[in-house]
Amino acid sequence: MTVTVGDFLKSHDIKPSYQRVKIYEFLKNSKEHPTVDVIYSALSPDIPTLSKTTVYNTLKVFIDKGIAMAITIDEREVRFDAEIRMHGHFKCYKCHQVYDFEMADQTADVDALEGFDIMERQLFYYGLCEHCNHKLKEVEEQ
Amino acid sequence: MTVTVGDFLKSHDIKPSYQRVKIYEFLKNSKEHPTVDVIYSALSPDIPTLSKTTVYNTLKVFIDKGIAMAITIDEREVRFDAEIRMHGHFKCYKCHQVYDFEMADQTADVDALEGFDIMERQLFYYGLCEHCNHKLKEVEEQ
DNA sequence: TCTCAATTTGTAACGATTACAAATTGATAT
DNA sequence: ATATCAATTTGTAATCGTTACAAATTGAGA
Ligand SMILES: [Mn+2]
Ligand SMILES: [Mn+2]
Ligand SMILES: [Zn+2]
Ligand SMILES: [Zn+2]
DSSP states (O other): OOOOHHHHHHHTTOOOOHHHHHHHHHHHHOSSOOBHHHHHHHHTTTSTTOOHHHHHHHHHHHHHTTSOEEEEEETTEEEEESOOSSOEEEEETTTOOEEEEOOOTTOOOOGGGTTOEEEEEEEEEEEEOHHHHHHHHHHHHO | OOOOHHHHHHHTTOOOOHHHHHHHHHHHHOSSOOBHHHHHHHHTTTSTTOOHHHHHHHHHHHHHTTSOEEEEEETTEEEEESOOSSOEEEEETTTOOEEEEOOOTTOOOOGGGTTOEEEEEEEEEEEEOHHHHHHHHHHHHO
């Protein structure tokens, strides 16, 4: 009854090659919104012949077929996410981690965009994550 | 009584060179969120010796001093904005224009980010702008 | 086993950005 | 007015992420 990654890819019109399955599994299980380099470096040991071009190509296929998205929360790096339901992203200035957060499904539609057809939304927040924020406070309290 | 661009730059600890004044004026008067290339191409006729490196350097100074910001609403191009008060951006899939929109000052702070220190926000919306949306509807009605 | 299209691979090309050193500018002192 | 000197600007080369492309490989079906 469990749906395999292969079946999932097939159901989205993507032929489940070995590389595609491995890349999708890595992306789906990852919480870190990895870059191409991170994905490549992580899978390279298991798939010694893997080419970085394949990672680029595969991610492009995933995006075209709607099972992944690119996240440019920082202009210096493109990250990827297999979670495509609507959610926001928070990037910590200190530890550079990118966190997911839930957001109200229909962010009160903006008056100024009357007549516009809003098809996609990205919320990018920046600051100090819980962890880094706590550590900072401890230092201040000394 | 009117404050010149030069005075404005000085008040932000930026020496108002000819190039900096011209670049700031162009950015401030522009509604289009121009890229480095657009800025360079627009000013080049007036400042024949202008170097693209200067445009890069100057925008970096403006950002460091807090009078401009970079907008990466599309991973393939970095745009710049002299409007630094909080506002959202909408990019049209069809005409590729980037529109400003006002947003509630304190977007209901997200429960999931309890303990996080949110210092900056970017809202990127995508879809069809009023203009392109209307044209599409006209075609559909035929 | 053969065939053939899809996929993967490696390399080269591309383009935006940055590094860097030399040239220029402009404010200040003499 | 001229000299000085640090800040700014400029042009070129280097860097690096991404894309183009052609050859090699894969694997499903005949
Ligand atoms: Mn995410
Ligand atoms: Mn804007
Ligand atoms: Zn952190
Ligand atoms: Zn439009």
